[in-house]
Amino acid sequence: MxxxxxxxxxxxxxxxxxxxxxxxxxxxxxxxxxxADTILARESAARRVxxxxxxxxxxxxxxxxxAHIKERIRALGPTVRMDLTLKPADPEAxxxxx
Amino acid sequence: MYKYDTYDQAMVDARVEEFRxxxxxxxxxxxxxxxxxPLRLMNGLYLQLHAYMLRVAVPYGTLSSAQMRMLGYIADKxxxxxxxxxxxxxxxxxxxxxxxxxxxxxxLASVEMHAIQTSGNxxxxxxxxxxxxAAADEVIDPRPYAELIRQWSTFHPEFSFLPRKFxxxxxxxxTDRAAMRLHDIGIQLVKNDAGEVGAAFYVGGGMGRTPxxxxxxxxxxxxxxxxxxSEACLRVxxxxxRRDNKYKARIKILVHELGKDEYTRQVEAEFxxxxxxxxxxxxxxxxxxxxxxxxxxxxxxxSDDLDRSDPDFALWVDxxxxxxKQPGYIAVTISLKPVGGIPGDASADxxxxxxxxxxxxSFDELRVTHAQNIVLPHVKKADLYGLWQQLDAAGLGTANLxxxxxxxxxxxxxxxxxxxxxxxxVAQKISERLSDRSEAIGELKLKISGCINACGHHHAGHIxxxxxxxxxxxxxxxxxxxxxxxxxxxxxxxxxxFDEDGIVDAVExxxxxxxxxxxxxxxxxxxxxxxxxAPFKEALYG
Numbered sequence: 278m279x280x281x282x283x284x285x286x287x288x289x290x291x292x293x294x295x296x297x298x299x300x301x302x303x304x305x306x307x308x309x310x311x312x313a314d315t316i317l318a319r320e321s322a323a324r325r326v327x328x329x330x331x332x333x334x335x336x337x338x339x340x341x342x343x344a345h346i347k348e349r350i351r352a353l354g355p356t357v358r359m360d361l362t363l364k365p366a367d368p369e370a371x372x373x374x375x
Numbered sequence: 376m377y378k379y380d381t382y383d384q385a386m387v388d389a390r391v392e393e394f395r396x397x398x399x400x401x402x403x404x405x406x407x408x409x410x411x412x413p414l415r416l417m418n419g420l421y422l423q424l425h426a427y428m429l430r431v432a433v434p435y436g437t438l439s440s441a442q443m444r445m446l447g448y449i450a451d452k453x454x455x456x457x458x459x460x461x462x463x464x465x466x467x468x469x470x471x472x473x474x475x476x477x478x479x480x481x482x483l484a485s486v487e488m489h490a491i492q493t494s495g496n497x498x499x500x501x502x503x504x505x506x507x508x509a510a511a512d513e514v515i516d517p518r519p520y521a522e523l524i525r526q527w528s529t530f531h532p533e534f535s536f537l538p539r540k541f542x543x544x545x546x547x548x549x550t551d552r553a554a555m556r557l558h559d560i561g562i563q564l565v566k567n568d569a570g571e572v573g574a575a576f577y578v579g580g581g582m583g584r585t586p587x588x589x590x591x592x593x594x595x596x597x598x599x600x601x602x603x604x605s606e607a608c609l610r611v612x613x614x615x616x617r618r619d620n621k622y623k624a625r626i627k628i629l630v631h632e633l634g635k636d637e638y639t640r641q642v643e644a645e646f647x648x649x650x651x652x653x654x655x656x657x658x659x660x661x662x663x664x665x666x667x668x669x670x671x672x673x674x675x676x677x678s679d680d681l682d683r684s685d686p687d688f689a690l691w692v693d694x695x696x697x698x699x700k701q702p703g704y705i706a707v708t709i710s711l712k713p714v715g716g717i718p719g720d721a722s723a724d725x726x727x728x729x730x731x732x733x734x735x736x737s738f739d740e741l742r743v744t745h746a747q748n749i750v751l752p753h754v755k756k757a758d759l760y761g762l763w764q765q766l767d768a769a770g771l772g773t774a775n776l777x778x779x780x781x782x783x784x785x786x787x788x789x790x791x792x793x794x795x796x797x798x799x800x801v802a803q804k805i806s807e808r809l810s811d812r813s814e815a816i817g818e819l820k821l822k823i824s825g826c827i828n829a830c831g832h833h834h835a836g837h838i839x840x841x842x843x844x845x846x847x848x849x850x851x852x853x854x855x856x857x858x859x860x861x862x863x864x865x866x867x868x869x870x871x872x873f874d875e876d877g878i879v880d881a882v883e884x885x886x887x888x889x890x891x892x893x894x895x896x897x898x899x900x901x902x903x904x905x906x907x908x909a910p911f912k913e914a915l916y917g
Contacts, residue, residue, distance in 0.1 A: 289425075357800055
């Protein structure tokens with residue numbers, strides 16, 4: 278599947294396209310099929326996202342998982358500072374990245 | 376330390392307000408990201424893996440305690456309570472909001488700091504010896520010359536859009552502590568037989584995907600022509616540097632392709648022309664700057680005695696402190712590499728503590744080192760034990776300078792959008808695995824980069840590690856034999872790469888080869904140079 282990611286213009290936070298708006302959580306990401314360019318152009322022009330692009334991902338039982346480790350680190354946060362990730366209370370969250 | 380004059384302050388203040396307006400226009404949609412990106416980069420603001428990253432310049436690595444305290448304040452107020460000291464003596468914040476960036480720059484300007492020259496194809500922040508002004512072996516304090524270069528290069532209209540970024544370093548000792556020959560221009564200040572100060576120019580060094588050791592193109596440029604000669608070096612590069620290919624655009628490629636002799640000939644011709652133009656700053660300006668780097672008020676007759684009865688303290692003194700030019704004083708390196716820690720990271724509380732200790736015990740001065748540590752350059756030996764106790768209580772007392780735990784590591788794939796592999800976890804695992812053998816191993820400089828850009832200086836590590844992406848999986852190449860000092864050399868790849876755990880095992884095996892074959896007094900690097908690669912390859916792959 279193809280999903281869209283970018284950064285919030287004001288805060289720089291990593292965001293994912295959930296079909297309606299931009300979510301902080303990769304689990305919310307939806308397959309955009311062949312519509313990536315259209316959505317990216319519209320959302321970037323409206324400044325609802327910055328530096329956005331499409332990435333490959335798979336749908337797994339626990340949710341959407343980007344194909345590349347770089348995008349998984351973007352989705353979670355730095356593996357060396359779990360306290361700064363989106364799941365600071367989950368000590369096993371890093372295993373999802375690797 | 377250098378204090379801004381009214382021109383310096385006015386320039387920095389104007390820059391803050393200019394950027395404030397640029398950010399406002401971006402947020403309001405009056406300019407696009409394509410238009411805004413070069414503007415934010417000229418103010419040190421990158422868009423990285425998780426957020427905006429702000430790189431703050433620390434000219435030649437020198438900070439006052441007030442400046443250091445401000446860095447801690449920014450970490451708390453605008454970031455997530457920490458900062459990352461870099462291999463170019465700067466500091467980076469990883470979680471910056473665009474809307475806060477102008478206020479951060481304004482706060483920095485209030486203590487004579489900025490983020491200029493930390494990005495873009497300009498002359499970047501000039502680096503220097505972290506012991507400048509304290510080292511017993513320097514011929515002269517290099518910082519006034521680095522400051523002169525800062526003033527000349529800042530906003531230099533001819534060199535704001537070079538073919539690629541451009542890095543300069545200035546040292547004044549035969550012992551190179553700034554990786555000088557791995558810079559675009561490395562300057563070593565020297566004295567001739569008549570006792571006159573001059574500048575030896577090394578041009579065309581660098582790391583990255585094509586590492587080169589800079590050759591000396593002129594062993595003695597009179598000091599009152601240093602800026603003119605620098606300008607000649609830049610002009611030839613600006614004229615002929617490869618703008619058509621980003622990967623061949625650094626000056627090292629030009630010097631290599633032209634050949635040292637032809638490049639030098641062109642520089643000398645340009646230099647002769649520039650001498651007729653009178654572009655050298657007046658000596659009075661250099662003297663004005665030098666006056667601000669006068670020695671602090673050292674206590675005459677301060678005692679050299681140290682109570683070494685605490686073995687942990689004695690080890691730290693032997694490992695992390697170096698001789699000072701002034702009797703009774705010592706230069707202290709505060710390691711930002713606790714066992715298993717993140718190299719170069721410091722919490723806001725630690726930053727404030729170091730600022731306070733500098734105020735109380737080091738004449739208000741600190742230095743950032745390219746090895747991602749902090750130096751208190753002028754500590755009275757009588758104060759040393761109490762200072763160490765405070766550092767140790769704050770997790771800053773690790774005795775590992777230039778040991779295997781003193782690892783240089785770039786932010787890697789945990790933070791950097793350019794990286795191919797994570798650097799920090801590898802550094803942490805090696806530190807945890809081998810730090811208990813630190814003293815047995817002795818001096819061993821280990822450097823890790825998460826991509827070919829080599830921000831972690833892996834080419835110059837006695838042991839270097841390069842992270843690469845192999846079909847979406849992190850892989851690590853091992854290099855041996857690099858060195859950044861006076862005997863600069865580039866590391867050689869041992870062979871096929873390793874996975875994350877495998878590279879830690881490989882480093883351990885390399886140290887075991889060293890320990891089993893070293894001769895009296897040999898460092899890891901010496902043994903490698905004597906026995907060559909073969910025994911290491913046999914241990915790694917045999």
